[in-house]
Amino acid sequence: MLVTVLFYTFATILVAAGVGVITSRNPVHAALSLVLCFLTSAVLWMLIEAEFLAIVLVLVYVGAVMVLFLFVVMMLDINVEELKRGFTRYAWLGWLVTGIVIAEIVGVIVQRRLGLDVTRGAAPLPPGYSNATELGTALFTRYAYAVELAAMLLLVAIIAAISLTLRRRRGLKLQDISAQVAVRAGDRVRIVKMKSEPRP
Amino acid sequence: MTAPGSWLSAHWLALPGFVHSTVFILALSIVLILSVAYLTLWERKLIGWMQMRRGPNRVRLFGIPHTEYIGQPFADVVKLLIKEIITPARSNRVLFRLAPAITLIPAFAAWAVIPIAPGFAIADVNAGLIYLLALTSVGVYGVILAGWASNSKYAFLGAMRSAAQIVAYEIAMGFALVGVLMAAGSLNLGVIVEHQRGAPFHWNMVWLFPLFMVYFISGVAETNRAPFDVAEGESEIVAGFHVEYSGMGFALFFLAEYANMILIAALTAIFFLGGWLSPLDGYLSADSALRHLPVPYLGKAVGLVLGDGTHWLALKIFALLCVFLWLRATFPRYRYDQIMRLGWKVLIPITIVWIAVEGVLAWFHVGPWRA
Numbered sequence: 049m050l051v052t053v054l055f056y057t058f059a060t061i062l063v064a065a066g067v068g069v070i071t072s073r074n075p076v077h078a079a080l081s082l083v084l085c086f087l088t089s090a091v092l093w094m095l096i097e098a099e100f101l102a103i104v105l106v107l108v109y110v111g112a113v114m115v116l117f118l119f120v121v122m123m124l125d126i127n128v129e130e131l132k133r134g135f136t137r138y139a140w141l142g143w144l145v146t147g148i149v150i151a152e153i154v155g156v157i158v159q160r161r162l163g164l165d166v167t168r169g170a171a172p173l174p175p176g177y178s179n180a181t182e183l184g185t186a187l188f189t190r191y192a193y194a195v196e197l198a199a200m201l202l203l204v205a206i207i208a209a210i211s212l213t214l215r216r217r218r219g220l221k222l223q224d225i226s227a228q229v230a231v232r233a234g235d236r237v238r239i240v241k242m243k244s245e246p247r248p
Numbered sequence: 249m250t251a252p253g254s255w256l257s258a259h260w261l262a263l264p265g266f267v268h269s270t271v272f273i274l275a276l277s278i279v280l281i282l283s284v285a286y287l288t289l290w291e292r293k294l295i296g297w298m299q300m301r302r303g304p305n306r307v308r309l310f311g312i313p314h315t316e317y318i319g320q321p322f323a324d325v326v327k328l329l330i331k332e333i334i335t336p337a338r339s340n341r342v343l344f345r346l347a348p349a350i351t352l353i354p355a356f357a358a359w360a361v362i363p364i365a366p367g368f369a370i371a372d373v374n375a376g377l378i379y380l381l382a383l384t385s386v387g388v389y390g391v392i393l394a395g396w397a398s399n400s401k402y403a404f405l406g407a408m409r410s411a412a413q414i415v416a417y418e419i420a421m422g423f424a425l426v427g428v429l430m431a432a433g434s435l436n437l438g439v440i441v442e443h444q445r446g447a448p449f450h451w452n453m454v455w456l457f458p459l460f461m462v463y464f465i466s467g468v469a470e471t472n473r474a475p476f477d478v479a480e481g482e483s484e485i486v487a488g489f490h491v492e493y494s495g496m497g498f499a500l501f502f503l504a505e506y507a508n509m510i511l512i513a514a515l516t517a518i519f520f521l522g523g524w525l526s527p528l529d530g531y532l533s534a535d536s537a538l539r540h541l542p543v544p545y546l547g548k549a550v551g552l553v554l555g556d557g558t559h560w561l562a563l564k565i566f567a568l569l570c571v572f573l574w575l576r577a578t579f580p581r582y583r584y585d586q587i588m589r590l591g592w593k594v595l596i597p598i599t600i601v602w603i604a605v606e607g608v609l610a611w612f613h614v615g616p617w618r619a
Contacts, residue, residue, distance in 0.1 A: 080343075083389070099373065099375055100375050100378065103375050103378045103379050103382045104382075106382040106385075106386065107381050107382035107385060110382070111381070111382055111385025111386060111418070112385065112415070112418075115385075115388055115392070115411060116415070119392070119408070122392070122396050123408075178374045179375065180374055180378070181374075223585075225589060
């Protein structure tokens with residue numbers, strides 16, 4: 049009962065936030081609505097006892113991806129007027145895509161009848177069941193090669209992104225940190241003993 | 249006839265679970281808020297002594313003699329409460345009001361999974377460590393939003409600096425925790441503490457010493473404390489992301505900063521210094537002479553004080569907090585590019601190397617992995 053109430057509450061927030069992502073004029077508001085989407089879907093995952101995935105969703109998407117996203121969006125100087133000019137020209141394409149997606153969703157729901165009476169929800173987990181252990185066992189035994197492959201791909205992507213954006217400008221003044229650290233006071237300051245002179 | 253204590257405990261246990269957790273949460277929050285209040289006072293006093301000053305010495309507690317400065321936190325709170333709240337022109341009102349709360353909530357919510365006493369945490373979850381990482385990473389939103397919603401250049405600059413810094417140091421922190429996780433073999437904080445059982449030589453601090461240093465340094469950077477406080481560098485950008493906040497808005501940021509300090513100190517104590525484990529563990533056996541003193545109850549009391557318990561955790565947290573303050577009293581502020589270099593080019597490589605070293609140690613069953 050409580051779970052049902054929680055589910056519908058958070059599902060409503062999720063849908064509302066999703067609508068907010070695409071309708072809000074301000075890109076920062078849109079990004080924040082997306083953050084709210086992620087948070088509420090994490091709660092929904094928590095309700096089906098997938099707590100590890102829920103927390104990782106918050107950690108990766110809310111904590112890392114969206115922070116960088118927000119970072120970029122705030123720095124951008126988006127001209128809303130200019131964006132709106134092309135809106136009517138591509139509206140027919142938008143409606144077409146919307147229609148196709150809605151038709152697909154309705155088709156699947158009508159065909160499969162995805163009500164709780166059909167799917168019967170998630171099977172109740174035995175006590176002492178640990179999401180993290182199960183996932184870890186699966187990832188590092190059965191799917192070990194897939195995990196390594198994905199890790200390799202991500203590493204390549206990181207290196208590619210860095211090498212694409214790294215430009216070496218000529219005449220750039222950079223600090224040599226190790227040289228700075230190695231500096232001793234004796235290299236910079238020379239203390240000279242002088243005899244005091246009478247005032248002229 | 250039953251003793252009143254057992255009557256109380258029987259009725260207490262009969263209450264539904266959510267009452268228990270609500271009471272625990274309230275008690276913990278009150279303790280935390282009071283600790284934050286007195287931490288601000290302790291900071292000013294300690295730094296005062298370190299710099300040969302007196303620090304606050306005016307406000308007595310209810311006018312009781314010889315309690316100079318004890319009432320200072322309450323005076324501060326009253327002052328902040330009755331200050332005018334100013335919202336900058338053309339700022340985003342909703343986000344402006346929301347931002348201080350977003351920084352504060354994670355700092356308190358994180359305490360849910362922290363093992364406070366032997367075998368006790370408000371929520372003893374298996375994925376506790378990941379939960380902590382997730383929560384601490386959410387805190388940065390408050391800073392970014394505060395800077396953006398203020399409609400002020402200084403605040404925005406501060407927010408950008410802070411966001412870059414927190415994102416950079418979070419990686420080092422996460423990697424340091426991977427080492428802890430490898431040592432304990434569990435994400436559950438209670439198990440992580442239990443794994444360090446034994447004298448201080450069994451604490452993670454010994455075998456994971458580089459990770460301990462990296463974690464603590466990153467923690468200082470993560471809380472935007474000196475010497476990593478470029479986000480509010482007064483000499484360059486006035487007060488950074490909270491420039492436009494007055495009254496309670498500022499107080500909430502202040503509260504969040506100190507609550508985060510306590511949290512980082514608690515986490516360092518749990519991950520590397522054995523949490524609530526007694527440092528005398530293993531030296532004071534059950535049949536030690538100290539436990540069987542001729543005076544009644546004294547032996548039991550000695551056992552309670554020297555055995556495991558919350559007081560050891562509190563003591564470790566306090567010691568680490570003093571290090572926080574000591575750093576602030578000692579070091580000048582880092583330059584921004586130096587902070588970035590330290591985070592990305594020094595701390596993260598150290599953690600990666602040490603994780604590899606740990607893997608080799610575990611493979612050859614050296615040290616704590618001598619199963």
